[in-house]
Amino acid sequence: MTGPTPDDLSTVPHTGEAHTADGHLVEPHAEDFAHARPAAADPDWYKRAVFYEVLVRAFKDSNGDGTGDLRGLTEQLDYIQWLGVDCLWLPPFYASPLRDGGYDISDFRAVLPEFGTVDDFVRLLDEAHKRGIRVITDLVLNHTSDAHPWFQESRSDPEGPYGDFYVWNDNDQKYSDARIIFVDTESSNWTYDPVRGQFYWHRFFSHQPDLNFENPEVQESMVDVIRFWLDLGIDGFRLDAVPYLFEEEGTNCENLPRTHEFLKRLRKTVDDEFPGRVLLAEANQWPADVVEYFGDPTVGGDECHMAFHFPLMPRIFMAVRRESRFPISEILAQTPEIPAGAQWGIFLRNHDELTLEMVTDDERDYMYTEYAKDPRMKANIGIRRRLAPLLENDRNQQELFTALLLSLPGSPVLYYGDEIGMGDNIWLGDRDGVRTPMQWTPDRNAGFSHTDPGRLYLPVIMDPIYGYQAISVEAQQNSTASLLHWTRRMIEIRKRHAAFALGTFDELQSSNPSVLAYVREHEAGGTPDRVICVNNLSRFPQPVQLDLSAYAGHTPVELTGGTPFPKIGDLPYLLTLPGHGFYWFQITPPTEDDA
């Protein structure tokens, strides 16, 4: 049941090359490598940034082995810059036996050999910073792969320096109130290890033993891992599975106070030693619980800078399918204020399934019926599909969803390929269906790799609607009417208005249940930037009367074309919207001429 320590790290620095005199493993240091040039100083960058999640494996293969790599990604940075992306989010690229998509890390200080080396990563960082793009990556604090040398030491030498690095117990009865997360593969949070003769604790897969954060040495070791990458120049981390760091009998072992204490310590390290770098919490919880991960609001937040807003995403889908704004209105009304220094991360799709943990049972049944018509589209408690096929390739809906993503409160996270409307392959196992190669050109392997098509890590999408001959970056770059150009323009508009990123959010009263309207407002240097977004969630044209009397005398100017609309008066403002249509307006104050 153990994965071997990958031999192919032998030519690069890696953990466990030797032992120190006191029995500790020798681990690589940042000083062993070159460092990237720093990104331009900007303490609030994460509040404004448009994020782009890209899987190294899926983006570009530079060496023709059929798998994307860091050098390939570096080659495509010009495209990412052209699109208007501010920050890349890379899921883990660490050494790993890859039994959980790289989230099973077997060496925190080495790069998965098929992706390249630490030096390649530093080069990527340097080239990205040169283009004004930042890079963050996932870090799994909670657990390691069972192939990690720490675990190998821990199981074979209970009395050694790593003996207490994991959560061991003589039976499997402890912490019985903790739920099992991967219900469809795991039957218990404990697994027996015949080598040590004890059970070890794991909140996720049985090959991912949980680290024992009660051991100060474990805490110190994980802080050092973070220092290692920050030294090289990385801009931040998405902290994976963060609610589960500590365990306590009689609790559900999630969101415990000591977990927050550790995060405060981590944040302080980042602020003191690496200002401007960010921590993003992956806590799949209700917003009222997630805000805890921002830390103390009286100091502007002292834990994570960002956290994902998980429940918003399924509710956007539900609202559009029900043609009712309430699923969105409700969750935003339930979302508490966040500290001054904090920001939500919001997304439509990512590399995981469309998570349905944050909806009620009824709603989950509903989402399955509506968006996962084939049972193979379901995974764990979610739906594994990309945006375009979820929306039946309806361009209007893709635009509406993207407009919502770019205008609701939070920093938007795009998922690679969704900007061109890529499809998925539900016949691939696990969540691989949404992880197929990026479609660059209509050429062989979609321009992703020069290799023999049979050698690709996953087949490219080939069906007549979503296949690379129909959908590719190259084709869409050549047509200004394409979804890609549209997405790029919308990102550009978003960036012109600080209100989208930093503004307050207030839903506007609307009598029409199918129309979601809100105002975003941000004041800088005495001038307010006000943007009003009106979204028709129905497939049918809709009228709406908005109470804009607070802006009487102002003129709404439509943002994509700059057309001034009729001046706002005291009476309700009437708008008509086409099916799935939306408007973004800037509200401009009366000028001298109007007086």
Place this chain on the structure above:
Amino acid sequence: MSEDHHDTGGSTQLEERALVDALVARLPEWLGDQRWFAGKGRTLRATRAIRSTVLHDGEPELLHLVVAVEHDGGEERYQLLVGLRRVLPEYLEHGRMTAVGDRVAYDATFDPDLCGHLLELIDADAETEGLRFVAEPGVELETGLTSRPVGAEQSNTSIVFGQQYILKLFRKVSPGVSPDLELHRALREVGCTHIAVPLGSIEGELDGDPVTYGMLQEFLPNAAEGWQMATTSVRDLMAEADLHADEVGGDFASEAFRLGEAVAAVHADLARALGTEAVGADVVRAAAEDMRRRLVSVVADVPELEPHAPALRAVFDRLAAEATATDVQRIHGDLHLGQTLRTVAGWVVIDFEGEPATEMALRVERMSPLRDVAGMLRSFDYAGYHLLAGQGPDSQLEYRAGEWSARNRDAFCDGYASVTADPRRQPLLLRALELDKAVYEVAYEARHRPSWLPIPLASIARIADAAAEETP
């Protein structure tokens, strides 16, 4: 007492009386254009002021006025809020009533400057010349908010303050405390969460009877009417080529279920606050007799109902024959989807005035809560079928409308039953109440909206058919 204030002397009062007289003399024409004026089409005989109070002196001035309007159908009393300005700005022009001396009188509900005084008076628990402005116990109001009147209403005028409050002014003044205020107060006291919380009132006396002039409530910004929500779902279903009501994305059943929960909770709270009472079979028999009488009178007016009369009579007869004791309590009295609001926190029931066309004495009677349930069930039927009104027959769309209605009626009852007694456990009474309501609808549609007449007629045919099948 306010009626006496004219005699208290002083030139201001004298001026006021002259002003009121001049104003009232020119009212008939203006009244005829007001949506809330119930005497439209009648020949007005006389208009006189019953009482007047200056609520705010100065420029502009705010005058509270109750006028009696005598016409060939009798006498009605109306509440007016009159603003007076030397120069009427353009934004108030649409409220203009008439010129009085060197000033212009206008409908003050359009004037944010004057409406703000109403809020201040309530906040101050002011009493002036028998007009009592009352904040509910423990309520502190934020004043200084901008106000605006909301869209045209049938019998009231509502003013929204900021995003916080809504003041409903009852235009037609009837003796007795408004059931709307009474029930809202009772529900607030027991902590009901499915209402817009009452925050204050404007009350007084007329001819020795208490009257309610206005009620201030929390404003629910961003709420949508149940009718709009339901018809959105119906549109979605009708646009699908081959999906059933439980398969389309716009399925409303989960909302209907929650709406059922909300209505049941309101009923339970009303029972808790104001009591229940068991009434004997004789009361039910009397109700059945009323239903028969209504049927006879509507059949006389609307011949289209004639073919269904025997089946209807059979149901009402059976109710009389099998009548048993039942529980009665205070209820909403005029419940339908348009009296429900979906807010981000759930469903809210509004407007507890009862059926406005009935007398106040009947509106405050205890009744079976099944009457409200029947009203909702009828409303779901309307929502399901209303898109077909005025169209040629289309059996497929009718089938779908029926599916939508059945599914959401069931879901509503399921939700209701999850909180309190399942209304379907009194099938005979529920069916009779529903049919009685449909007979009323037939009369209403025949008079006001003939193209919708087939909706209640078709419902009657369906319900009566089902009843006939069950009868041994």
